[in-house]
Amino acid sequence: MSPAVDVKTLVIDGIDVSARADQTVLEVARENNIFIPTLCHLDGLSDVGACRLCLVEVKNSPKLFPACVLKVEEGMEVTTKSDRLLHYRQTILELLFAERNHVCSVCVTNNHCELQATAQSQGLTHVRLPYRSPRLGVDASNERFVADQNRCILCTRCVRVCDEIEGAHVWDVMGRGIDSMVITDLMQPWGESSCTRCGKCVNVCPTGALFDKTKVGSDHPKYPDFVPYLNMMREGR
Amino acid sequence: MTSEELLQIAEASTAEHEQFDFQLNVCMGTGCMSQHSDKVKAALTEEVAKSGKHCHVRQTGCMGLCAAGPLVLVEPTETRYGNVHEADAKELVDSLGGKPLERLETHLDKYFQGQQHIVLENSGHIDPEKIDEYIGRDGYQALMTALTQMDPQTVIEQISKSGLRGRGGGGYPTGLKWGMVAKAGKGQKYVICNGDEGDPGAFMDRSVLESDPQRVIEGMAVAAYAVGASKGYVYVRAEYPLAISRLTASLREARRRGFLGSNICGTTFAFDIEIRLGAGAFVCGEETALIASIEGLRGQPRPRPPYPAVSGLWGCPTLINNVETFANIAPILRNGPQWYSSIGTERSKGTKVFALTGKIANTGLVEIPMGMTLREIIFEIGGGIPNGHTFKAVQTGGPSGGCLPEEHLDLSVSYDALISAGSMMGSGGMIVMDDTSCMVNVARFFMEFCMTESCGKCVPCRAGTAQMFDLLTKICDGEATHADLDLLIDLCDVVKNTSLCGLGMTAPNPVLSTLRYFKHEYLEHIDNKYCRAGVCACAGKAPAKEEVTA
16 A cells, blocks of 8 residues: 655755655755745746746756756755856846846836846846847736836746636737737736736736836835635635 | 458559559649649640540659659659649650650659658659558558557557657657557547648658658557557648648548548547647647647647656647658558668668758758768769859758768768767758858858747747847857857857757757857858858958968
8 A cells, every 4th residue: 555645855955855745846945945046936826947047956867957847756866056057047047137128226126026136146246148128018007007018027927826816817928939928818908908906916926027006116015925825725724 | 441441442542553554643742833733734634635545644742852843753664754844744645655755854863762762652652632542552551450460569569679769850769659658547648740840941741741641640540559549639830731631631531441430440449630730830849839739728838747648638648759750650560670670770760851952953852761871862862062062061950950061971860970960860851051151140040040939938048049149140240259159159058958948958059060060150250250151241341361261
């Protein structure tokens, strides 16, 4: 007979840890206070492995794996910090900063921004790449919220929270490659869309791309912790 | 359908054709159709009726030599005519039974003799819309044998023993993949045929689907039996209207003859196939993106594992193989795995179809045994570089592959040899370049392709390809510095190692391979603002210096 709970043991950054078989490396690392940077991951939402910041090295594999979707395995040896990984993480952040118009000094989420905090945690001091400075629109048609495409990093948290938690699926991604864009409904203005005005997308947005009109200056803390709480309540645990 | 009935159909089909003195096979592939081969066929039919000769004109699939289209093959004399036009019809029909028409003969024996046709064995010899002609050439014998004389495990063993590897580019052992899907539980499973051929300059899969669609259907049915699937999908790009219409007709024919549906070949095996059309996204050739597209979602990849063999279409175990892989299945089962593994090299068995394009005399489709050298393919079968130019590089593997220079011409074509040289097999595009091509510009072209075809999901591919494209443009324009080149090399490393799917992981390959073999061209653009091919905008800005070209 197989045991009810399958427990695995593995090594993360030289520390022996134990985990449930269905856990990801990211979950286990955070339980053990090992920090792995993430942007697209959010506790309580499905994982897409898109931002590539949580890439880790696994012993005996030439490939890097995103910790957010990497399931634990018995005897696995994971390295979350190395010069190579740091270089990759910094370059990915550089790519994000150069992609659109991230100007912290005029952003409502300055000091509450996950992109900014991640860049600081990874010791990013400057961007080597030329800024692409695209001219992108701002949608202020919603009576409560604003969507500023210039600050969007396409993490798709808004898409997932709207679909998975709110159940409305107002947000989705349009276009391909560098022209990708999050849109409401079939690119209707946000205010005219089927949006329920719940504000979940605003609170999970890691940057100032989605913000509340009532917040002024640069004082816009976000509270994405409601997602796992809601999930827990719904599951009746 | 029993094996006796199969034999009867085959005999009837052969007898029907043997009653004629001559068969005129007119190529009705996309290449020849663009040269109005349909009008040639109509003219030939009219002339045959007028002449009163006992002769049959029929449409067939691609004969390979697209450069000389429209093509006409006369059976049983095996005379090949190229560049046939409506006006030539009377002369051609009159010559039947006498001396071949010297003026129109292709005179390219080297092109045809160097090849070995397994996947293309019926191309140009049968009408792709008539299932009985396929049966007449041993079609559906493999499925009949598999269903009535083998258990699924034996079928998988046969495929494993043949050494067949995935023809879509990755080269994953086909038997191993089938085994994984077969072992993945007993519930609903799917078989998918990947016909989303998107590499620039590649048209192998299109040609197979246009010329011999029944072969792909038979391969899929065998696969479905082996892995325990009851439903199949063929994912074809919407840009291939002729392939889609022939495949649709062929599926209907296969159902009529009882090779699809329930109680196939009088057994309990049931299987059917539906067509799904791609909407022009290159990334949908990636298996997880393809699955998302079939499910009706946005065509973008997801991280693997779990692999589709475990959790694929709608979460069920799914087998995905390329068109050419499925096209190899029937001959392997018919002739035995030993026969197949006797062809090719140690680790790459069988034959591979390549689409020869670019600066080459005989543009077209060739099928060669693995292990043939690039020199033989390009200079003997391909007829070399036309117009007195010299060979510079050959690009294999599409936007994921690389450019190989002259010193690698004696490389024998196999999965591993190409990868060790910095390119890859890919799905079979082979673009030949001469001294009029600038390698930096070529790298820029492929980077632009990857940039516009990136799905936009992961950061390195979405933003990295755009940055690399800008840097390459800067180099081409003669405005770059050595720091820009270093940045480009660094970005190649980052994008290659951090991207989510194969598109991003291989997007830097054209840059890396051109940097490996043609770094001097990059340096000329940077140091001297000089483009030796005269393609780039920087060419006029500074005159060529002697020591540069030396």
